[in-house]
Every structure is written in structure tokens, then in C-alpha cells.
Amino acid sequence: MTSEGRRSMLFGKAVLIMDDSKPIRLLVRKVLESEGAIVIEAESVEQGLAAISGRAPQVIICDLHLPGASGFDFLEHRVETKRIRSIPTLVISSSNDAPSIQRAISIGVDDYIIKPFTAAVLVQKVKKALGSRPFLSRKIDDAELSRIRVLVPAEITGMNEVGFRLESPVRLAAHENLAIWARVFEENLGRKQILTRTSEHQGAPFGRERYLSNVNFIGMDHGFGRAVRALLGGGK
Amino acid sequence: MIEREKLEEVLLFLGRDMAKPYFEEIRGLFLGTGMDSLRRIDVALQYGDGVELVEASHALVSSCCVVGAQRLLLACKEMEDCGRSADFTSGRAKVAGLRREFKEATAELKFVIEALLKVEGK
Numbered sequence: 001m002t003s004e005g006r007r008s009m010l011f012g013k014a015v016l017i018m019d020d021s022k023p024i025r026l027l028v029r030k031v032l033e034s035e036g037a038i039v040i041e042a043e044s045v046e047q048g049l050a051a052i053s054g055r056a057p058q059v060i061i062c063d064l065h066l067p068g069a070s071g072f073d074f075l076e077h078r079v080e081t082k083r084i085r086s087i088p089t090l091v092i093s094s095s096n097d098a099p100s101i102q103r104a105i106s107i108g109v110d111d112y113i114i115k116p117f118t119a120a121v122l123v124q125k126v127k128k129a130l131g132s133r134p135f136l137s138r139k140i141d142d143a144e145l146s147r148i149r150v151l152v153p154a155e156i157t158g159m160n161e162v163g164f165r166l167e168s169p170v171r172l173a174a175h176e177n178l179a180i181w182a183r184v185f186e187e188n189l190g191r192k193q194i195l196t197r198t199s200e201h202q203g204a205p206f207g208r209e210r211y212l213s214n215v216n217f218i219g220m221d222h223g224f225g226r227a228v229r230a231l232l233g234g235g236k
Numbered sequence: 237m238i239e240r241e242k243l244e245e246v247l248l249f250l251g252r253d254m255a256k257p258y259f260e261e262i263r264g265l266f267l268g269t270g271m272d273s274l275r276r277i278d279v280a281l282q283y284g285d286g287v288e289l290v291e292a293s294h295a296l297v298s299s300c301c302v303v304g305a306q307r308l309l310l311a312c313k314e315m316e317d318c319g320r321s322a323d324f325t326s327g328r329a330k331v332a333g334l335r336r337e338f339k340e341a342t343a344e345l346k347f348v349i350e351a352l353l354k355v356e357g358k
Contacts (some may be wrong), residue, residue, distance in 0.1 A: 021298030023265045027246070030258045034250050065294055094297050116242065116301035119249035 009127055011036030014057035017090065018048040018074065020066055024115070028061060031119040032126065044068035045077075056087060057117035059126055061113075064093040064100060064148070075107040088180075092117070163196070164215040170199045172213045237337070238344040240352070242304030247352055259349045266299050266345060270338050273299075277315060277334070281327050284292060289319030296338075308334075309318040 010032060017028045020043045029039040040057060042048035044066055052060075060078075064071035071091060078084050091104045094115040101112050110129040113122065154168030164180075172178070176198045198213045247255040276292035279285070293315040300309035311334045318327035 021295060021297070021302075022269055023262055023299045023302040026258070026262060027302050030250060030254065031246075035253055067291070094294075094301060115298060116304065118242075118245050120245070164275060 008037075008123075009130060010123070012038065013059065013130065014038045014040060014055070015059045015061060015126065016042065016048055016052055016057040017061045017092075018041045018042045018045060018066065018071070019061075019063040020044065021063070024063070024092070027119075028122065031122055035123055037126075043067075043073070045074040048074070049077075052084070056083060058087065059129055060084070060087050060089040061092050061126070062089060064091060064095060064104070072103065072107070075104065075109060079108055090125055090129055166198075166213045166215050168211055168213065171211045180214055180236040237305060237307040237341055238348050239304030239306055240348050243348060243352055252353070256353060259353065262302060263345055263349060266303055266305075268340055269299050270296055270342070274335060277326060277327075277331060281324055281331060284322070284324050285320040287325075289324075290316050291319075293319060300341075303341075303345055305337075305345070308337040308341045311337045319335045320349070 013036075015028075015032055015037045017025055019025050019028070022043075025041045029041060032039050040048075040051050042051050045062075046068055048060075048062075053085070062071045062074055068076075069077075071093070075089070075091075077154060078087075078089060088110045089108075090111045090113055091109045092113045092115065093100065095101075096114045105114055111125045113125055154166045154170065156164045157167050158165035166172070178196055178198055180196060196215055198215050241248060246258070249273055250258060256284045268349070273292045273296040276295075280289035280292055294311045297309055297316065300306070300312060315327060315334055318324065318330065338355065
């Protein structure tokens with residue numbers, strides 16, 4: 001919860017911080033946890049990749065100067081790796097030289113945070129990164145769509161390894177539990193019905209009497225996340 | 237030398253209940269990682285290891301950023317430059333100043349944190 005008592009858009013979002021500095025990781029963790037985020041810490045790229053092998057985070061924050069593989073190595077790996085390519089990524093660095101910033105941006109980072117930074121700037125940039133790419137998803141074809149049914153009148157118009165994009169005349173509350181019956185899952189995962197949760201409510205309807213909601217897989221076990229990624233063709 | 241505003245912003249953001257344990261932990265980390273970095277800097281200078289000198293100085297730079305230790309941060313960046321240019325003579329000449337800055341920053345960090353929590357607690 002935020003200090004105003006409203007739920008932050010970071011609530012329940014998993015954020016990976018890769019930085020070899022314990023004080024930096026502690027600051028990032030405390031600040032983002034105060035907004036309800038789930039922070040995964042890693043002191044190297046290798047450790048970070050291992051930490052997210054089970055379930056992909058919603059945001060990655062990466063230092064450039066790391067022992068072993070550098071932040072740039074990670075950014076290049078990210079571009080080449082389907083399962084993490086679409087995750088909004090911020091670079092955090094004490095290097096404020098233009099070539100470093102330009103190089104990072106050219107590899108596709110969403111934003112660049114220069115140390116020292118304030119708590120407010122960190123939260124604002126993470127929120128912006130989440131908001132700018134709220135739901136990068138693979139378009140699922142009609143055959144797949146026909147095999148998925150949500151137990152509210154709704155259409156699934158996108159799906160990725162973190163959840164669904166749902167268009168519905170029903171205004172769903174944020175973090176509302178939602179039952180989804182999906183034959184595509186039954187066939188691949190052996191489940192007839194999954195119970196999952198809506199994420200941040202989008203507020204105003206996007207069209208006439210239709211609302212857009214994101215339904216995420218937060219809370220699902222790692223095996224489920226891996227299986228969904230495999231189902232979507234994202235590999236392991 | 238410690239930027240009070242930096243810690244104040246964290247205090248306001250987290251609130252006193254969350255900031256107090258954070259400050260205690262960050263003080264311990266600043267001291268622990270700082271001592272470790274200084275030890276590594278000494279060894280790097282002794283053996284003329286430029287890469288290690290950059291790494292060790294850089295580790296201290298990040299700690300300085302978190303607590304707003306401005307003068308120590310500048311001293312660390314100078315030491316990083318010595319490592320990059322393999323200028324160990326300058327590095328050895330600067331290391332005593334770096335230690336002094338670290339000692340002063342550590343003492344002031346304790347003072348600033350206590351003062352901030354005292355004011356906030358009133």
C-alpha cells in the first residue's frame with residue numbers, strides 16, 4: 001500500500017535487481033517493497049538469470065558494472081532470448097557518460113537511472129517502465145482462443161508468460177480472483193480450470209461498455225510458469 | 237560530507253517505522269562493505285593490480301551513492317581513475333586521504349541518522 005492507502009501499481013509485481021552492491025540492492029528492495037513489489041536480488045548476471053529461470057519478473061533493473069558478465073552482456077543476451085526480451089528493463093549505473101547511456105538505449109533498455117538516485121525517481125521510473133509496456137503479448141490465433149473460456153463474459157485478446165489481456169463488459173476489480181477454464185491448458189498442463197487474479201485495474205473503459213483488464217499468473221507455481229512459456233513457444 | 241537530504245528523502249518515503257531498521261542495516265553495510273573495499277584497495281595498490289583497484293573503488297562508489305557521502309565518492313572516483321590508468325604512485329599517495337574520508341563519513345552517517353530519527357520521532 002502507498003502512504004495514501006491506495007494500492008500501488010507495483011503491488012504484487014516481481015522486480016529483479018542485479019547489482020553487486022549490497023547497499024544499492026537493500027535500498028532498491030526497501031523502496032520497492034514499500035510499494036508492494038516482490039523484489040528478487042542478484043549480485044551478478046549469472047545469479048539473476050538463475051533466479052528468474054522459474055518465473056519471469058515483470059521488471060528487471062540491472063547495473064552495468066557487474067562482476068563476471070557485465071550489464072551490457074546481459075542486455076545483449078536479453079535481446080536474443082525470447083522469454084525475457086519483452087520484460088521492461090532499466091539500467092542503474094554510476095556511469096553518466098553519454099556513450100554508456102547511448103549504448104544501453106541502443107540495446108533496448110527502457111530507462112536509465114544514474115546513481116545516486118532518489119527513492120521517488122526509482123519508483124517513478126519503474127512504474128513508467130511497467131506502464132509503457134503494460135502487456136507485451138503474442139497474438140494468439142483463433143484456434144487457440146476457441147479453446148480458452150473465462151468464467152465471466154469476456155474475450156482473451158492477448159496472452160504471454162505473465163498472463164492474459166482480457167476485454168470484458170464486466171468491470172473487474174483489481175486483484176480479483178478469476179476462474180478460467182481452458183482446454184488449451186487441460187491438454188498441455190493437465191488442468192481443467194485455473195484460478196488466477198486480475199492485476200492493476202485499468203480505470204476507464206477503452207471502448208463502449210468494454211473494459212480492459214490484465215489477468216496475471218502471479219502466485220502460480222514455477223512449473224506452471226514454465227509450462228505456459230513452453231505452450232507459447234517461449235522455450236524453457 | 238554526508239548529504240542529509242539524501243537520507244531525509246528515504247525517511248520521508250519509507251516512513252519512520254520502515255526507515256529505522258533500514259538505516260540501521262545500511263549503516264552496517266556501509267561500514268562492512270567500505271572496510272572490505274579499503275582492504276582490497278590496499279592489496280591492489282601493493283600488487284599493482286589496476287583491474288582490482290577499479291573494482292574495489294567502484295564498490296565503494298555505490299555505497300557512497302546510497303548514503304550521500306559526497307566527498308568520499310569523489311575520492312573513490314579518483315582512485316578508480318588511478319586504477320584505470322595504472323597510476324599506482326598517485327593511488328598510494330591518495331589512499332590515506334581515502335581512509336580519512338571513509339572514517340569521517342562513517343562517523344557523520346551515524347550522527348545524521350540519529351539526528352533524523354530524533355527529529356522525526358518528536
